[in-house]
Amino acid sequence: MAFKERVFSGVQPTGNLHLGNYLGAITKFVALQDNYDCIYCVVDMHAITVWQEPRELAHATREVTAAFIACGIDPKKHIVFNQSQVAEHAELAWVFNCVARLGWLNRMTQFKEKAGKDRENVSVGLYAYPNLMAADILVYRATHVPVGEDQKQHLELARDIAQKFNNDYGASIQNHGYGDMFFPQPEPIIQGPATRVMSLRDGAKKMSKSDASDYSRINLTDDADAIAQKIRKAKTDPEPLPSEEKGLEPRPEADNLVGIYAALSDKTKAQVLGEFGGGQFSTFKSALVDLAVAKLGPIGAEMKKLVQDPVYIDSVLAEGSDRARVIAADTMKAVKDIVGFVRR
Template sequence: MQAPANRVFSGVQPTGNLHLGNYLGAIRHFVGLQETHECLYCVVDMHAITVWQDPKELADNTREVTAAYIAAGIDPEKHVIFNQSKVSAHAELAWVLNCVARIGWLNRMTQFKEKAGKHRENASVGLYDYPVLMAADILTYRATHVPVGDDQKQHLELARDIAQKFNNDFLGEDEAFFPLPEPLIMGPATRVMSLRDGTKKMSKSDPSDMSRITLTDTSDEIAKKIKKAKTDPEPLPETLEALKERPEADNLVGIYAALANMDKAAVLAEFGGQGFGAFKPALADLATEKLGPLTGEMAKLRADPGFLDQVLAKGGEKASAIADPILQEVRRIVGFI
C-alpha cells in the first residue's frame, strides 16, 4: 500500500469555550495548509470524554468546533471535516497500538500529570491512555504531518515512537508501514497564555472567563478582557531579549503579532517604549477586526445544526474510506484473520 506524500491530520476537542488560543495556535493555520496538503480535520469527541461530559453539551460543542472550522475558511468539499467517533478505526487501531506502546513511555507524559493533579488515582484510564489514541488518530490515516502546539509535541514524539516500534516489531528495520509524522509548528503565537497569568496556557477550563477571549465574545467583551488583562507597570520593552523576562507583556505582544501576521520584533518596533494604555486599545481594535467576521459566521452556522451534522456525516464517510483499507492492512500485518 503506497504511503501518502503530504497528508495532514489534526483535531480540536469539543469541550466548550473555544478561545483565541485554539484559533491562533491551531484552527487559523489549518486553512493555509489546504493549499499544500491533503487535510483531515477532526473534532476529537472521543478524547473529550476522558473527563466526564454532559452528553447534550458534547453534541453542541462538537457542532461549535465544526462551525469554527468552516467559518475560519476550511472547505469541507475539498478536505475532510469529521468527528472522531464517526470512524471506528480510531478505537480499533488504538487497541493494537496499546499493545505496542510501553507503560514507561506513558508514565513520562507530563500532560497527564498536569491534568490529573493530586487526584491521579481517580483519573480515568482514558485520560492516562489518550496519547495512544492520539497516535491512532494520526496513524489511522498514515498522516505525514501534524500541526501541533508546543504542549502537544511530546505526544507527537510518542506517536513517532509507537509507529517506529510497530514497523520494527512486525516488518523489521528495512520496512515501514507507518510513516513517522512530522510536527508543523507555525506562527508567533503557537502557545497563547492566560490573560490573568502569563505563565499559564489560555484554557477552556480556567474558572475565570476573564482569562480567555472566546470565539463567541462580542467586541465589547473582547475590549473589556484586554483592558483588564494582567500586565506589569513598565512600558513595553524595545528588544526581544527584554520581552522574554516579562510573561504578560510577551503574551500580549505575541497575540498582536499573530493577529497582524507580523513578528514580535516588528510589534516592538511600533509600540516599544509606550505604555499599556496605548498598546491595549490597539490590540483590542485589532482583535475585534480579525475575530468579528469569524464570530459572525460561526453564529450563522450554529443556527443550522442540520447542516453541520450533514458536514460531519459526509466527512465521516470520506474519512472511513481512507481509514478502512489502512486498518485492514494492519489486521493482516499483525495476524488477525
C-alpha cells in the first residue's frame, strides 16, 4: 500500500530552548517544509511524564511555538499545534499499550537514563512514553520523522508497533479495505553535521537545559553579548585546530565547536577545517561568535516579540489542532473498526 508522504515531529515544552534543539531539530523542520506535508507538535503530554509547574508549562508551550515560527516554520502551509488539544494521541497510545510488549519497553535506554536508580518511584507515563511517541507519529500515518541520534531507538519501537499492529489485525485490516497494512513504517531523517550538539563545558555530555551551568548551552533567547561570552568561555584544548576531520576524533570539545560552525554555516566539518585548520582556537572562536550572533540573534528577538503576544500564539495552536484533529480522527475511526470497538 502506498502512503502519502508526511513528516511528523515534536519538541517538548520544558523551557530554555537552546542551540542543540535548534540545530538538532528545528532547522531540520524548516528545511523539510519544501518537500513534505509537515505536522509539528509541541508535545506537552510528554512533558508531564516528569513534574512540570503548570504556569511554566503553559509559558513553555507558547515559547516553543514562538520558536517554530521565528525559525521559519509556516503555520499556514503546515500544521503547528500542541499535543494535548488532540485527544486521539492518547486514544491511540492506549491501543499501542496493548500492542507493545513489556520486553520492548525494558530495552529503552532513555528510560534507564532518566529514571536512574530510583525506577520504582518514576511515573508510569515516563515508562510508557515511547508508546505515546509511536501514537504521535502513527495517528497521522506519518512516513518520515526527523530525529536526533538519541531518539532513533524510540522510532525503531514505533516501527515495531506499526508492524505488530499490521500483523495482529491483518485480516481485519483487509476486511475493512485497507490492503495488507494500515500503518506505514516511518523512516528516520537524520541529516547535517551537528545532529547531536554537546555541552560547551564538557564535550562528552549532550547540551541540555537541565545542566546547572548556563554556560554549558546557548539559549535561543540569549542576546549577542551572552552568545559571545559563552562561546569564548567554551572549553577547548591547547592544540591548534587539525587540518583533517580524523584529527577531531580524540578531541570532543573541538569536534563539537567545529560541528556547530559547520551546521550554522551549512558546510561540512572538512570544509570548516579547510578554512581554519592549523589556526589557533581564538581566531576560530571569534569567527564562530560572529556567525552564531548573525544566525541566532534575529531568532531570539523574534521569539521574544511573539511570546509577548499570547493571543496570536494561542490562535496558531487552536487552528493547527483543528487541522490535526481532522487527520487524527479519521485514523482513530479506522483503528476502532479494525480492533473491533463498537463506535457511534
